[in-house]
Amino acid sequence: MDNSQSADTLAPSARPTRLRPRVVVVGAGFAGITLVRGLKRVAVDVVLVDQHNYHLFTPLLYQVASSQLDPSEIAQPIRKLVRGIRNCDFKLAHVAGIDLAAKSITTDQGAIPYDYLVLAAGSVSNYFGNDKLKRHSLALKNLPDAMALHNWVLQRFEMASWESDPERRTRLITFTVVGGGPTGIEFAGALLELIHPVLRKDFRGTDISGAQVLLAEATSQILSAFKPRLRQAALRSLARRGVKVLLDSPVRAIERHRLVLEDGRSIPTSSVIWTAGVFGAPVGACLQVELDRMGRVPVGPSLQIAGHPEVMVVGDLASLEDLPMLAQVAIQQARLASANIRAMTEGRQVGRFRYHDRGIMATVGRNSAVAEIGPFQFSGFLGWVLWLVVHLANILTFRARLFTLLNWGWNYIALDRPIRLLVPARRVGDASDLGDTEA
Amino acid sequence: MDNSQSADTLAPSARPTRLRPRVVVVGAGFAGITLVRGLKRVAVDVVLVDQHNYHLFTPLLYQVASSQLDPSEIAQPIRKLVRGIRNCDFKLAHVAGIDLAAKSITTDQGAIPYDYLVLAAGSVSNYFGNDKLKRHSLALKNLPDAMALHNWVLQRFEMASWESDPERRTRLITFTVVGGGPTGIEFAGALLELIHPVLRKDFRGTDISGAQVLLAEATSQILSAFKPRLRQAALRSLARRGVKVLLDSPVRAIERHRLVLEDGRSIPTSSVIWTAGVFGAPVGACLQVELDRMGRVPVGPSLQIAGHPEVMVVGDLASLEDLPMLAQVAIQQARLASANIRAMTEGRQVGRFRYHDRGIMATVGRNSAVAEIGPFQFSGFLGWVLWLVVHLANILTFRARLFTLLNWGWNYIALDRPIRLLVPARRVGDASDLGDTEA
Numbered sequence: 001m002d003n004s005q006s007a008d009t010l011a012p013s014a015r016p017t018r019l020r021p022r023v024v025v026v027g028a029g030f031a032g033i034t035l036v037r038g039l040k041r042v043a044v045d046v047v048l049v050d051q052h053n054y055h056l057f058t059p060l061l062y063q064v065a066s067s068q069l070d071p072s073e074i075a076q077p078i079r080k081l082v083r084g085i086r087n088c089d090f091k092l093a094h095v096a097g098i099d100l101a102a103k104s105i106t107t108d109q110g111a112i113p114y115d116y117l118v119l120a121a122g123s124v125s126n127y128f129g130n131d132k133l134k135r136h137s138l139a140l141k142n143l144p145d146a147m148a149l150h151n152w153v154l155q156r157f158e159m160a161s162w163e164s165d166p167e168r169r170t171r172l173i174t175f176t177v178v179g180g181g182p183t184g185i186e187f188a189g190a191l192l193e194l195i196h197p198v199l200r201k202d203f204r205g206t207d208i209s210g211a212q213v214l215l216a217e218a219t220s221q222i223l224s225a226f227k228p229r230l231r232q233a234a235l236r237s238l239a240r241r242g243v244k245v246l247l248d249s250p251v252r253a254i255e256r257h258r259l260v261l262e263d264g265r266s267i268p269t270s271s272v273i274w275t276a277g278v279f280g281a282p283v284g285a286c287l288q289v290e291l292d293r294m295g296r297v298p299v300g301p302s303l304q305i306a307g308h309p310e311v312m313v314v315g316d317l318a319s320l321e322d323l324p325m326l327a328q329v330a331i332q333q334a335r336l337a338s339a340n341i342r343a344m345t346e347g348r349q350v351g352r353f354r355y356h357d358r359g360i361m362a363t364v365g366r367n368s369a370v371a372e373i374g375p376f377q378f379s380g381f382l383g384w385v386l387w388l389v390v391h392l393a394n395i396l397t398f399r400a401r402l403f404t405l406l407n408w409g410w411n412y413i414a415l416d417r418p419i420r421l422l423v424p425a426r427r428v429g430d431a432s433d434l435g436d437t438e439a
Numbered sequence: 440m441d442n443s444q445s446a447d448t449l450a451p452s453a454r455p456t457r458l459r460p461r462v463v464v465v466g467a468g469f470a471g472i473t474l475v476r477g478l479k480r481v482a483v484d485v486v487l488v489d490q491h492n493y494h495l496f497t498p499l500l501y502q503v504a505s506s507q508l509d510p511s512e513i514a515q516p517i518r519k520l521v522r523g524i525r526n527c528d529f530k531l532a533h534v535a536g537i538d539l540a541a542k543s544i545t546t547d548q549g550a551i552p553y554d555y556l557v558l559a560a561g562s563v564s565n566y567f568g569n570d571k572l573k574r575h576s577l578a579l580k581n582l583p584d585a586m587a588l589h590n591w592v593l594q595r596f597e598m599a600s601w602e603s604d605p606e607r608r609t610r611l612i613t614f615t616v617v618g619g620g621p622t623g624i625e626f627a628g629a630l631l632e633l634i635h636p637v638l639r640k641d642f643r644g645t646d647i648s649g650a651q652v653l654l655a656e657a658t659s660q661i662l663s664a665f666k667p668r669l670r671q672a673a674l675r676s677l678a679r680r681g682v683k684v685l686l687d688s689p690v691r692a693i694e695r696h697r698l699v700l701e702d703g704r705s706i707p708t709s710s711v712i713w714t715a716g717v718f719g720a721p722v723g724a725c726l727q728v729e730l731d732r733m734g735r736v737p738v739g740p741s742l743q744i745a746g747h748p749e750v751m752v753v754g755d756l757a758s759l760e761d762l763p764m765l766a767q768v769a770i771q772q773a774r775l776a777s778a779n780i781r782a783m784t785e786g787r788q789v790g791r792f793r794y795h796d797r798g799i800m801a802t803v804g805r806n807s808a809v810a811e812i813g814p815f816q817f818s819g820f821l822g823w824v825l826w827l828v829v830h831l832a833n834i835l836t837f838r839a840r841l842f843t844l845l846n847w848g849w850n851y852i853a854l855d856r857p858i859r860l861l862v863p864a865r866r867v868g869d870a871s872d873l874g875d876t877e878a
Contacts (some may be wrong), residue, residue, distance in 0.1 A: 053597065053861040070509045072858040079641035080857070092597040092861075109601045143862055158492060158531040162548045202518035207526040271726040399849055399857050406845070410838055418519070418838050419511040422531075423582055427776040 020045050020087075021115035021345055024105060026095055026283060028078045031120035031315035031330040031337075033396070036088045042343060046088040046412075047076065049105070049113055055081055056143055057395055059327065060404070062183060064146040066190035067154075067198075067417035073404045075143055076397050095121075098286040100308055116310050116341050119283060119297065120334065123316035123325055126277030126294070127335050136254040137274040140183055149273065153191065154422050156271060157199055161206040167268070170210030174269040176259050178251055179276035180217030181224075182362040185234060187273060188215045188243045188364035196242070197415040213243045214267065216259070218250035218276070223370065225324065225360055228428025230370040233379035237364040243249070244282050278325055280317045287311070292319040301352040303337050309344070312337045320353060328358050363387045368413065448816070459526075460554035460784055461542060465534050465722060467494050467517045470559035470754035470769035470776075472835070477777025483784060484525040486551055488544070492531050494520055495582055496834055498766065499843070501622060503585040506593075506637075506856035512843045514582055515836050527584035534560075537725040539747055555749050555780050558722060558736070559773065562755035562764055565716030565733070575693040576713040579622055588712065592630065593861050595710060596638055599643040606707070609649030613708040615698050616654045617690055617713035619661030621801040624673060626712060627654045627682045628804035635681070635856040652682045653706065657689035657700070657715065664763065666798055669809040672818035676803040690715070717764055718876050719756045726750070731758040740791040742776050748783070751776045752813065759792060761798045766833075767797050802826045805851065 021044050025032050028050040036046050054075040063069040064133045093107035104113040125141045127133040138152055139145045156172045163169040173195075177188045192213045200208065213236065215222070222238075222245065222290070223231050237391050240246055246261070253260040254274075259267045280295035287297055289305060296319035299305055303312045303320070314329030323329050333353060340350040359373035361383065369387035371378040378386055395401045411417060460483050466473050475485050493514040502508040521527045532546035543552040564580045566572040577591055578584045595611045602608040612634075613851070616627045624686055631652045639647060654661070654677065660871040661684065662670050682751075685700075692699040693713075698706045719734035726736055728744060735758035738744055742751045742759070753776050754769030762768050772792060780787040798812035800822065808826035810817040817825055834840045850856060 005562070053593065053859070065517065070511050071860055071862060072509050074859070075860050075862075077859045080855075080859075083640055083643075091600065093601075118476065143860075161530065162532075198681070201522055202516070247663075397857070399853070399855070403845070406842070414838070416519075416838070418515070418836070420492070420516045420519075421514050421582075423510060423511055423514075423586065 022047060022113065023116040023122060023341055024049060024112055024114035025118045025299055026050075026105070026123055027120035027281070027315070027317075028052075028081075028090075029058070029120060029122050029315065029330065030157075030327045030336040031122075032118075033078075034331045035118055035120060035314070036085055038335055038339065040085050040087065042087075042117070042338070042342045042345065044087065044341065046085070047091055047114075048082060048088055049091045049093055049095060049112065050078060051092070051094045052143070052338070053078055053090075054397065056144070057400075059391060059394075061143070061146045062140060062187040062190055064143070065140055065149040065153075065187060067150055067420040068190065068193050068194075068411055069224050069404060069407055070419055071143055071147060073400050073407060074395075076400060081396060095283050095286070098283075100287070100311065101193055102312070114310075116344070117312070118334075118337055118341075119311070119313045119317055120330070121281035121283045121317050123278040123295075123331075124281055125274060125424065126279035127274070128277065133251070133254050133274060136256060137178070137272040140187060140273060140275055141278070142166055150420075151422050152271065153194070154420050157203055157206075157208065157211075157431065158422070160208060161203055163321035163333050166207070166210070169207070171257055171268040172270050173211040174214065174267070175212070175271045175273065176214045176216060176267060176269045177273045177275060178216050179258075179274070180215060180219075180222030180245070180247075181275060182360075184215060184217075184273075184275040185222055185233075185238060186363055187275065188213050188235055189238060189241060189363070189368075190399055192241050192243055193365050194417050194420075198420070202420075214246060214269070215243055216246045216249045216251060216261065216267075218248075220248050222247070223362060226362070226370060226372055227377055230372060230377055230379055234362065234364055237368045237380075241365060278316065280319075284313070284317050287313075294319070302350040303353055304340075309350075312340070316427050323355055326360070328335045329355060332356065361387050361390065441728050443686060447709065461486060461552065462555040462557065462780055463488060463551055463553035464557045464559060465489075465544070466523055466559035466561055466711075466720070466756075467491075467520075467529075467756070468497070468561045468769065469766045470561075470773040471557075472517075472520055473770045474557055474559060474753070474777050475521055475524055477774055479524050479526065481526075481622075481777070481781045481784065483526065483555070483780065485524070485554075486530055487521060487527055488530045488532055488534060488546065488551065489517060490531070490533040491582070492517055492529075493582070493837065496839075498830060498833075500582070500585045501579060501626040501629055503582070504579055504588040504592075504626060506589055506859040507629065507635050507850055508843060508846055510582055510586060512839050513834075515839060520835060534722050534725070536657060537722075539726070539750065542749070548583065553749075556751070557746035557773075557776050557780075558726075558750075558752045558756055559754050559769070560720035560722045560756050561722055561729060561769075562717040562734075564713060565718035566713070567716065572690070572693050576617070576711040577696060579626060579712060579714055580717070589859075590861050592633070593859050596645075596647065596650075597861070599647060600642055603799070605646070605649070608646070609651075610696055610707040611709050612647055612650040613706070614652050614710045614712065615706060615708045616652065616712045618713070618715060619654060619656030619658075619663075619684070619686075620714060621662065621799075623654060623656070623693055623714040624661055624677060624682075625802055626714065627652050628677060628680060628802070628807075631680050631682055632804050633856050633859075636817065637856045652773055653708070654682055655685045655688045655690060655700065655706075656775070657687075661686070662801060665801075665809060665811055666816055667816055669811060669816055671692075673801065673809050676807040676819075680804060717755065719758075723752070723756050726752075733758070741779055741789040742772055742792055743779075743789070744847065748789075751779070762794055765799070768794060771795060800826050800829065 060074045093109040097106040125139045171430040250262040284297045297313040314333035316325040361371035363369035369383040496513040501511045532548040536545040564578045689701040723736045736752040753772035755764040800810035802808035808822040
């Protein structure tokens with residue numbers, strides 16, 4: 001596609017004909033979707049930009065990686081979600097730059113001028129600048145990650161079935177999760193539940209008794225955001241399932257077939273799943289302000305950036321009072337940002353952000369989760385039921401909720417994971433491919 | 440992986456310890472699965488080999504390509520299907536050669552010796568030796584094809600939303616299906632139903648009125664296997680939906696942005712879907728016998744190849760009395776092959792194949808299908824209900840049946856296609872990738 005020409009549709013020259021201010025929202029995660037919904041009845045035109053055509057329900061991502069849910073249960077087409085919002089248009093594109101002076105973003109498909117800009121682009125995996133950690137590990141941060149990890153795990157077992165050397169076979173099916181946060185422990189628990197009731201039966205003819213799931217955590221505790229009692233409950237629950245938790249075990253290096261810890265211990269493992277850190281999405285760097293140590297953009301209490309009240313940052317990409325990178329924070333910030341945009345268009349004063357902690361939860365697997373809601377703490381079966389209800393209720397569409405519930409019911413009752421298909425890569429496209437056949 | 444070493448598990452040297460003859464079945468399609476089920480109580484050991492880890496319900500493949508079903512509804516893990524069959528082991532591998540003298544197949548993972556060999560590897564798309572047809576078209580023959588086509592279609596609309604030139608925009612969303620067989624007409628009908636009630640609403644902000652579906656058929660009729668009355672009914676139904684059917688329109692060339700017909704007509708189109716022919720799977724050539732003009736292996740009435748009674752070919756890959764390449768033929772041949780293997784192991788005479796025509800059917804879309812069952816012909820709504828029942832009943836697992844039914848119900852009532860996610864390619868693996876990290 002000829003970008004200079006295509007971009008005409010949204011070029012600055014078109015600006016004089018616009019009657020209402022244009023709000024460009026980058027990212028269609030929890031914050032982005034909340035924002036466009038919040039702007040539904042505001043006298044602005046909204047352009048929502050994302051590099052994917054779907055909104056992802058990230059808390060259940062690990063379930064795609066562990067063969068529990070289909071991608072269509074945790075991802076919804078953005079166009080479907082914003083269809084009823086008349087003042088919102090969606091554009092599939094990858095943001096390449098931001099021109100603060102000209103008030104315009106540039107994308108791989110063309111430029112989009114704005115009157116107000118909200119960056120809600122989220123976060124990416126953090127390898128702390130160590131490329132080798134990235135090269136020899138698997139991530140679990142977006143949908144392609146989860147689908148690739150799902151295939152990777154199944155593939156290791158197929159490889160093991162051809163492997164006659166017991167040591168190499170064991171190494172192939174030793175999975176090491178790095179990071180004891182919610183993603184790490186949820187995936188570790190789910191992986192063990194895939195291996196034990198399901199794959200053990202699938203691979204009758206092969207000795208897969210060496211299959212194991214390790215979890216390496218750099219500090220002395222998992223789930224550091226939770227209260228000590230719940231941390232202990234989660235730790236016991238992981239151990240009971242067979243996950244080998246290594247505390248005080250920071251990683252020094254990841255090589256092709258082993259993981260080396262800081263104290264020199266070496267773990268023979270072909271599969272390292274890296275969940276040890278997150279970093280603000282790269283688009284934050286386009287603002288040319290100094291980012292915090294987690295790659296996030298510093299914002300004021302009104303979520304605006306210094307010197308540019310028309311530019312706001314919300315969610316994981318915003319750095320404000322060391323708030324945690326949680327969906328709840330993103331959603332609440334998006335609500336404030338949409339209210340502030342309305343206020344600015346109406347000449348009123350903007351509001352300040354105040355986080356209302358609605359609680360945190362994490363599941364270890366079948367019948368076991370930990371949850372902290374205000375002064376209440378839950379663990380075990382009760383925590384798990386609560387986890388199920390809260391997650392189901394927060395899935396965005398009725399159809400996805402219904403199918404998720406049915407899959408969960410099926411998996412629970414049949415002790416089954418029916419979605420374990422290894423589908424090879426083929427020409428499929430994200431935004432960065434959009435141009436390549438129209439050159 | 441070191442193949443020479445891994446292959447030890449199945450090496451010929453292990454043969455003396457085997458007490459029962461080994462049957463190697465290549466391909467886990469309709470024929471392969473029927474075969475291993477048929478051999479369940481026979482005193483043989485069965486090794487089922489496939490390059491994918493799933494069995495594919497091919498009649499519904501076009502529904503994945505048109506955002507109606509998730510892959511997990513039409514594909515089931517082979518290991519799950521054969522789990523209850525104690526004398527059957529599955530191996531994920533790509534067959535690279537057959538040594539008829541040594542009675543052994545070679546795969547990318549190692550060799551597997553056999554006493555009986557059944558090739559049930561099916562068919563691939565046929566481009567009649569024209570590489571350019573292949574390069575500039577999309578196929579619809581296996582699951583990665585269907586998933587890539589699904590992404591391709593959604594991507595054309597996203598590209599169209601950035602395209603300001605009306606001619607180029609129309610070309611982007613002009614889809615040309617080549618081939619008027621069941622796959623071609625089913626996909627053409629389903630594609631139109633994706634565009635009309637669904638994508639038209641998704642792309643409010645873009646003029647996609649130029650979106651169209653063409654179907655080019657080389658001969659003077661579509662669905663040539665059906666009776667004239669049903670052919671006419673299908674043709675009318677396609678026309679009513681808006682599919683532009685071009686009869687007597689053999690294709691001369693496919694270029695990047697146009698399709699050229701033999702008579703010189705040129706159609707500006709960025710997307711050509713090739714369903715115009717099938718060819719026996721490449722593994723047939725390993726037998727070093729002369730193949731028929733559709734790349735199939737000639738077999739005798741007992742499905743054995745000349746000179747090697749221990750080698751059988753069944754399904755799409757077998758050439759016998761010009762039988763059609765249908766699931767029913769494959770299933771019935773597989774039943775005979777398993778009976779014949781039993782007969783051979785028990786020193787009895789093998790039986791001869793006789794095809795029992797159970798009927799044929801094809802759907803044009805919502806409320807419309809044609810079916811021919813013995814002397815009875817059905818079309819319209821009745822044909823469609825019949826189509827639904829027969830297809831649902833033939834899906835292999837209860838879970839897939841339930842989820843397919845629910846998706847169909849959802850799509851029918853909500854006029855929706857919720858599975859329209861564009862997921863980019865990422866490192867995922869089929870059998871040919873299995874070796875690459877253990878080098």
